[in-house]
Amino acid sequence: MLDALIAWVQTHAGRPMLSAGVLLIAFMMLTARISLGVIAIVAGGGLLFANYAAIVGMFGF
Numbered sequence: 001m002l003d004a005l006i007a008w009v010q011t012h013a014g015r016p017m018l019s020a021g022v023l024l025i026a027f028m029m030l031t032a033r034i035s036l037g038v039i040a041i042v043a044g045g046g047l048l049f050a051n052y053a054a055i056v057g058m059f060g061f
Contacts, residue, residue: 006052014049021045 021042
């Protein structure tokens with residue numbers, strides 16, 4: 001049940017948020033207002049969403 005909930009959150013919330021973050025960075029690059037902190041946050045969030053199963057596995061669940 002938890003796997004289904006995580007998959008639903010990843011599909012319905014995670015991917016749109018990550019897509020919005022990538023589009024935000026693209027817009028910031030287009031207007032030459034870029035922050036390395038924003039890039040790091042979006043990249044870190046993307047890695048977390050993409051590898052949640054491996055992260056949970058490291059904790060033994």
